[in-house]
Amino acid sequence: MNSSNNAWLKEHNTVHLMHPMQDPKSLKDNLPVIIESGEGVHITDVDGRRFLDLQGGLWCVNVGYGRKEIVDAVSEQMQKLAYYSLFPGSTNPAAIALSQKLIEITAPEGMVKVSFGLGGSDAVESALKIARQYWKLEGQSDKYKFISLYNGYHGLNFGGMSACGGVAWRSSYEPLMPGFIQVEGPHLYRNPFTQDPEELVEICAQLMERQIEIQGAHTIAAIIAEPIQGAGGVIVPPASYWPRLRQIADKYNILLIADEVITGLGRSGSLFGARGWGVKPDIMCLAKGISSGYVPLSATLINQRVASAWERDAGFTSVYMHGYTYSGHPVSCAAGLAAIDIVLRENLAENAAVVGEYFRERLLELKGKHRAIGDVRGKGLMIAIELVKDRQTKEPFGPDEAYPLAISEGCVNSGVMLRTIVNKLIISPPLTFTKDNVDEVIEVLDRTFIANPW
Ligand SMILES: Cc1ncc(COP(=O)(O)O)c(C=O)c1O
Structure with a gap:
């Protein structure tokens, strides 16, 4: 094995590795991002691309990456x-x-x-x-x-x-x-x-x-x-x-x-x-x-x-x-x-409350601009943006529909690691997130929705 060879990693990701909650077939054409390192609220993939980690790993990296203690x-x-x-x-x-x-x-x-x-x-x-x-x-x-x-x-x-x-x-x-x-x-x-x-x-x-x-x-x-x-x-x-x-x-x-x-x-x-x-x-x-x-x-x-x-x-x-x-x-x-x-x-619960509140305020501004955002909800730094086809009927995008993925992929390509659960964009960053980090995410989301109008 030469795990430092990126091409090898990409080729072999799905050969023997079963990924949770995914159809093994689908992974052949949709290569997941291979994350190699992390520092603070940022992660970096094997190609050297740096992302703000809006997932907090999987709702878990509360203190951020690289904590020496x-x-x-x-x-x-x-x-x-x-x-x-x-x-x-x-x-x-x-x-x-x-x-x-x-x-x-x-x-x-x-x-x-x-x-x-x-x-x-x-x-x-x-x-x-x-x-x-x-x-x-x-x-x-x-x-x-x-x-x-x-x-x-x-x-x-x-x-x-x-x-x-x-x-x-x-x-x-x-x-x-x-x-x-x-x-x-x-x-x-x-x-x-x-x-x-x-x-x-x-x-x-x-x-x-x-x-x-x-x-x-x-x-x-x-x-x-x-x-x-x-x-x-x-x-x-x-x-x-x-x-x-x-x-x-x-x-x-x-x-x-x-x-x-x-x-x-x-x-x-x-x-x-x-x-x-x-x-x-x-x-x-x-x-x-x-x-x-x-x-x-x-x-x-x-x-x-x-x-x-x-x-x-x-x-x-x-x-x-x-x-x-x-x-x-x-x-x-x-x-x-x-x-x-x-x-x-570091009183991270308090920071989650304050920054989370600010995050939701800013997301509500986006809701005013982009029709596909049906709902913004959350508490602290666990937030969802629910995407709908029609705000009146609240008709959701289904699991096979491309739009939510287009948004999350757009964000990933712009340096924000974002996960979807069917029609929900999930936000659960490290609790060390700052208001400046939020502003950066909002800018990326705004640009991504503009590039993918509904
Ligand atoms: C509320 C809740 N309970 C249990 C679990 C299962 O945790 P694990 O995936 O670590 O087994 C999760 C995972 O996301 C969860 O969100």
Whole structure:
């Protein structure tokens, strides 16, 4: 292999490499950008083209690229101890330290224990298994079902995928796990009910309650949802929705799982998405921003109510029969500690709130100029621009239509790395983004829409 030979890389990208969420055939004609290096909010490809990274890797590089603190922490940890496990009989200092740190920063949510994994799908899987085991330990093993939302994304392992609320993520792998039910969540731009946010919250809350009653509350383990839906198209619920979810969970004695894989560690403009809604979940799933994508890492956190089920002596059933070889990997945990330290020290949640607000204002100016922009929505530095064929009917561009790709490709060719999800342009840059970076993006988007009129 000569990986420094660009032609070789381009030729071989698809020979043996399966890319997530893509038809392998399509990659032959559409060569993806081969990213080679990163610095701050910029990335560079193998041809030396430099881009502003509007994707933040994949919603994850919260602190930006090339942060020496993380590199040093990883290097020191590797030199000292490359690996030791958390399985019976051993542990390691980095995992202990990171668990303490996570509990410290989630004190307002009342979290008390941490289970580590390597990515968002692990974090969700752990949450689902903890919820089921919790109810067994409580002597209510009939409570095994999960309710999630349409458009929700919870990773692609079988448990999380079964909670996903979109056909594209599910259909090729059915049958999925039994006991997973989806209900309508409040999507203000696209719903068949109303354009009034409060009325919509009430309707969705009622739909949730009806589903719980039809299933029987005695069969429901947990509600799982994202504080802001990400992969579903950056769907921001009205502020009263999450407090209503908490009320419903309490009313029916159901656990509430916040899937904070994207929203956690600052992206939504508060340190955690549920905190931004003033809600304390029972279980929190963290990944992506926890290590800023530098190494694979995730964590599932539980509050005292959930943890207390394991405090009683229930014999073998209270063994937490879950975890991976790399749960609490010392190198990942060292990176996590350094990444979290930067997020806190540089107050990146606050920067995401301020710069995100400015970004949306500027995007709304573009909406005034370009007809294809149907909606601009987001919170903090997670934003979507939804493209439509007609603003009145809101008819979206379909998955096979070229227009959204023409826009994102136009941006990429002008130095802005931008990803589309069907008809949505997704904006999730590093949280170190500045207003000047935003102005640069706006200029590129404006020029691209002008060059591609609809
Ligand atoms: C909310 C949410 N949960 C879970 C996941 C799965 O994470 P991973 O791809 O790291 O397994 C994602 C990934 O984007 C996500 O956005």
